[in-house]
Amino acid sequence: MVTHLKKRAPTTPCYKETMMKKVSYGDILKATNWLSPVNKISTSHTSSIYIGRFEFDTDLMAIKVFHLDELGSLNNFLMECEVLRNTRHRNLMKEVTLCPTVSLGNDEFKAIIFYFMANGSLDMWVHPKLHKNSPKRRLSLDQRIGIAVDVASALDYMHNQLTPPLIHCDLKPANVLLDYDMTARLGDFGSAKFLSSRIANSEGFISVGGTIGYIAPEYGMGYKISTRCDVYSFGVLLLEMLTGIGPTDAMFTDGMSLQRLVDKE
Incomplete structure (x- = not known):
C-alpha cells in the first residue's frame, strides 16, 4: 500500500469538526438497535450500512459495517482507511471515526462511521x-x-x-x-x-x-x-x-x- 502521499493543492474543509470519542462495539449496537434490519439502508457483498445516532452525539450517522467473513472485505476496509487517511476534499466522503474492535463473541469487527447524507445516493x-x-x-x-x-x-x-x-x-x-x-x-x-x-x-x-x-x-x-x-x-x-x-x-x-x-x- 502507498504510505507517502503529497497533497499539491489546498482543499476546502466541508465537515464540521467533531470530537466524537472512540466508539465501541457496544456503542454501535445501541446506535443501530443491535444492527437491526430496520436500520439497514444498504448492503453489498463486503459491507452493510446502517443509520443510527450515538448517545453522545446529536447527528445521524451512517455506520458501515464490513462483512469480514466475505472474501475481500478486509482488504476493502484497509483500502478505505488508506484513502480516508490521505485525502481531504469537499466532494469526497470523510469519516467521523473508525471502529476496529471485536464483537461480543470475540470475533474481529470493523466499521467506519460517516455523517449521514440526508439526500441519499x-x-x-x-x-x-x-x-x-x-x-x-x-x-x-x-x-x-x-x-x-x-x-x-x-x-x-x-x-x-x-x-x-x-x-x-x-x-x-x-x-x-x-x-x-x-x-x-x-x-x-x-x-x-x-x-x-x-x-x-x-x-x-x-x-x-x-x-x-x-x-x-x-x-x-x-x-x-x-x-x-x-x-x-x-x-x-x-x-x-x-x-x-x-x-x-x-x-x-x-x-x-x-x-x-x-x-x-
Whole structure:
C-alpha cells in the first residue's frame, strides 16, 4: 500500500469538526438497535450500512459495517482507511471515526462511521422506481449540472492533485452521496487504487474491480489501470443522469447500449 502521499493543492474543509470519542462495539449496537434490519439502508457483498445516532452525539450517522467473513472485505476496509487517511476534499466522503474492535463473541469487527447524507445516493434520484422506500423525486437541470461538476471536481483532485494519483475504480450513481444541500460526495473506496510508479511501469496487467456497465471494456479484460478507468465511468454516469436509463437496462439487447442509444438521439 502507498504510505507517502503529497497533497499539491489546498482543499476546502466541508465537515464540521467533531470530537466524537472512540466508539465501541457496544456503542454501535445501541446506535443501530443491535444492527437491526430496520436500520439497514444498504448492503453489498463486503459491507452493510446502517443509520443510527450515538448517545453522545446529536447527528445521524451512517455506520458501515464490513462483512469480514466475505472474501475481500478486509482488504476493502484497509483500502478505505488508506484513502480516508490521505485525502481531504469537499466532494469526497470523510469519516467521523473508525471502529476496529471485536464483537461480543470475540470475533474481529470493523466499521467506519460517516455523517449521514440526508439526500441519499444519486442512484435513488436517477432510478426512484428501484428504491421503493425513497420519495419519488426528480433532479432539476441545475441540480444535475451541479452534481456533475462536484463529481468532476472530486476526480480532478484524485487524478491530478494527489501524488500518486488515486483511481476510484467503481464510479457509479450508487457511490455518489448527496448532502442536505445536494452537494455530491464520492464514497466507497474499497476498490480504489493508488497509481504508484510500480503499477504504472508494470508490464503485467492489474485487475480492476468495478460494476458491469461502468467499467471500460479494456479494463474488464485486465488492462493496465489508469485514470481513464474513472473517466469512462464518469461518462456513463453523465449519460445515465441525462437519460434516466442505466447501462445494464433490459432494453439493451442485440448490440444496443446506452452510448449507442444517445448517439441515435
